[in-house]
Amino acid sequence: MSTTSLVVTVLAAVMSGFSAGSVFAGAPWVVEPMADYGVPRSWWTWLGAAKAAGAAGLLAGLFVPVVGVLAGVGLILYFTGAVVTILRARRYAHVPFPMLYAAPVVAALALA
Numbered sequence: 571m572s573t574t575s576l577v578v579t580v581l582a583a584v585m586s587g588f589s590a591g592s593v594f595a596g597a598p599w600v601v602e603p604m605a606d607y608g609v610p611r612s613w614w615t616w617l618g619a620a621k622a623a624g625a626a627g628l629l630a631g632l633f634v635p636v637v638g639v640l641a642g643v644g645l646i647l648y649f650t651g652a653v654v655t656i657l658r659a660r661r662y663a664h665v666p667f668p669m670l671y672a673a674p675v676v677a678a679l680a681l682a
Contacts, residue, residue, distance in 0.1 A: 574681060583628040624645035
């Protein structure tokens with residue numbers, strides 16, 4: 571594994587973990603838009619758990635590559651779903667935010 575791949579994978583895991591922690595903490599900049607998009611509050615914990623599991627999976631993938639690939643694919647699907655949700659809510663200016671979190675995951679998968 572190259573140094574670049576290691577750094578990008580850890581960055582992707584940290585960003586996904588931060589995003590999950592923001593949901594768990596109820597950070598207004600995360601949960602208020604989710605409410606505006608129509609995401610039921612009962613889903614928030616599960617969505618945060620999915621991001622946290624993806625972050626942990628990326629880190630585990632440093633030792634078991636197939637786990638990292640599966641976690642990366644799961645996170646890409648998650649952030650794709652976030653983009654679709656934002657588009658359905660017609661909040662077009664918010665589309666770059668999940669893409670910002672997805673970008674290092676895509677890069678980590680490309681480098682894997």
